[in-house]
Amino acid sequence: MNAPLIGARIERKEDYRFLTGAGQYTDDVELPRQSYAAFVRSPHAHAKIRKISLDKARQAPGFIAAYTGEDFAAAKLGGLPCGWLITDVNGQPMKEPPHPCLAQGKVRYVGDQVAIVVAETSEQARDAAERVNVDYEVLPAVVDGSKARAKGAPQLHDIAPDNTCYVWALGDKAVTDAAFAKAAHVTKLDFINNRLIPNALEPRVANGSYSRADDSYTLYVASQNPHVERLLMTAFVMGLPEHKVRVVAGDVGGGFGSKIYLYAEDVAVTWASKQVNRPVKWTSDRSEAFLSDAHGRDHHTVAELALDKDGKFLAMRVKTTANVGAYLSTFASCVPTILYATLLAGQYKTPVIHCEVTAVFTNTTPVDAYRGAGRPEATYVVERLVETAAREMKIDPAEIRRRNFITAFPYQTPVALMYDIGDYNATMDAAQKLADVSGFSKRKEQSIKNGKLRGLGYAAYIEACGIAPSAVAGSLGARAGLFEAGEVRVHPTGSVTVFTGSHSHGQGHETTFAQVVADRLGMPIENVDIVHGDTSKILFGMGTYGSRSIAVGGTAIVKALDKVIAKGKKIAAHLMEAAEADVEYDRGVYTVKGTDKKKMFGEVAFAAYVPHNYPHDKLEPGLNENAFYDPSNFTFPAGTYVCEVEVDPETGVVRIEKFTAVDDFGKIINPMIVEGQVHGGLTQGIGQALTEGCRYDDATGQLLTGSFMDYCIPRATDVPSYQVDTRETPCTHNPLGVKGCGEAGAIGAPAALMNAITDALGVTDMPMPATPQTVWRTLQNKKAA
């Protein structure tokens, strides 16, 4: 029998191809008779389209075809759908303005698609697109979410008065207000959770092709969820039957949320491929990615925490304006509501919470889920409030957390979630030790001697992952199920191919999932391959987001594996001439209780495919099982982050001296991969707090941060090496005991870092990102005051 694989640091199976240039990303796919598309995009934030002239484009070298919104309307192509219906405080459905693939009479943000141009080469497509002449009547624009509902603000959609998509609330307002009235102390903060641009390093690509031979389409696309893409595109936009559309998402170069959605370009190249009867490929350049990939965050929040005299939390009150951009992207509506307000209990026994969210349309790129999706915003609210309250009440910030930690499970929060398990003191203890919190005051003295400021900040985050019990999601407005599918195909000589509806775009599923399967089957990991990302191979899949892959996708595989092992038991019983009830199974070996009889899994597999001696009266031959798994609850990863910074008051430069993360992800399959996920998440969280901030020009609505020279994703010198560790309370409701680890870093890091910086500066609050200029200004303002 082989050594256990669960919990082992195994080098990744996928690495060889990536390290040798053999990865097959979507742009690497070139089809016979390939043609290329470019999009004409709006240069204005808000304008009426008077006229589009394609005449000059048609004369461009290599021109094949061009289509505008009129063509799409004539072809009766639908708009892009939103997958989650939010019901507002008055019981009314949210406002869902049409989201056309190509603009219909009006453009609503810089980058809005106006026309698609197809040509023989990508350069010729771009050249021809340059020759498309669009006559615009420019309208005033609004880009700031907190100004969208102001009197006289430009109106984006006729059906959404005051640019309001919905006003939604969770919690009991009267009870919350009453608790505030009795509070010994109230901490109040007013802050912005800055808009971010995801920037997976591989830009989006879509390559559509149509076959007249069988009237079918294939779309190669950089996507996190090919089946969802197909479902949305066929059922809601193109009116095609799903069996005529294959969606392939091969190697995908990072997603972080931005590749969940059905985008206009995906529909446009697929539709155009039939019109020109050739494959049509569009490859986004980075400038287009900045304009057209769904953005993240962008909340303006006023939050209050009520405490008694001992620092016990009595109530929380939160009012948020969420800027959803010009149109509703695929999951835009659930991010600032269902994925946000439900997390406001954090790790604490806050008895009552009320949260009101107003979602507004503005002349900006649509906003949707970006790594963490609602949960980073919630954690920022809770952990900035808690730390600030501790400082105001002169209670140690770790101590105030401990006084309020939930310690008994299961725990029903006042904001709908039921935490199954956790140990928040354990992660806090470990983090304090690893961060050497007790040595902080000495280090601070040394910094002061050197003319520097030093600060320490905590974040004790929680997240809800493993989305989702479909019935719960449905009752909250989800328009899809959120289960996952898996298939285990055992080959005659005992090797295994596993098909999963989860999608790997950096997470290393080909290794992690193979570890799970090889461990259960007692075989070397080389004997197991994981297949994902192709609707023609995988039975179904809801895809990868919300740190759901191992908890939901992994469990679906385990369920299929259970069926394989159970069928194998019947075969083994027959082969060993024993009663099925007497056959036991352990990691690849079937034995008969109380005897020395045994059959290896490989022998059983062989018997299933060469069924000469086989229980044909009871069993079908073959060994191939699938399973759909719908989780019974969310999973609740949680942890404590401690950040220590040194600030140069002369320059405002913040240096992260130490960043410590102790997470509880439940059972861990591959610690090396999990640590990598934490490192990456932390860096995106640090990016939000320190370097990244999307900016639009208020007057014109132009994106000011439209390249890597204006929008600073962290570079290697911006971040430290991390100290990471884990504690383990296994999830109680899935067989692997796993919770998910993909987003934690991005959820916890911003609050920890901003708590550290405000501690160093001795200020209550400051905006993200804490660039040197912002830090320096904050210090000057403090001096002046």
Place this chain on the structure above:
Amino acid sequence: MAVKVSLKVNGKSVSAEVEERTLLVTVIRENLRLTGTHVGCDTAQCGACTVSMNGKAVKSCSILAMQAEGAEVMTIEGVAKPDGTLHPMQAAFKEHHGLQCGFCTPGMVMNAIDFAKSHPNPSEQEVREALEGNLCRCTGYHNIVKAIGAGARAMAASK
């Protein structure tokens, strides 16, 4: 107007008909179909397109194909041994989990190999500074930094 460029790529003489404006990365990806070299931005910031040209790491998105006339270029496809054995730097990236989605990886490896030639035993800070022109959105650099240090030492040891 089409022009002809001739160069050596991964030890093989090749030529291509290109436009004057054609970039080296386009020749590598589209003419030669060596798709391991990636394009991650349009402002020479991300370094995903890094290749070795005449022994130096360069961003192939910032070089015209015509400028590579007569040059010796090595792409990620030419780094491992002909029998498929990984170069010590590639092996170090694998061992230290210095890659996730793999998109920035070829550029990282090409830059790291060049860097290691002059830094056989680099400090963490030296490695971080050497990555100034390479962006990664997945790993947070932590394991890339470890991998490059280990890879550099392995390269020095194998000399």
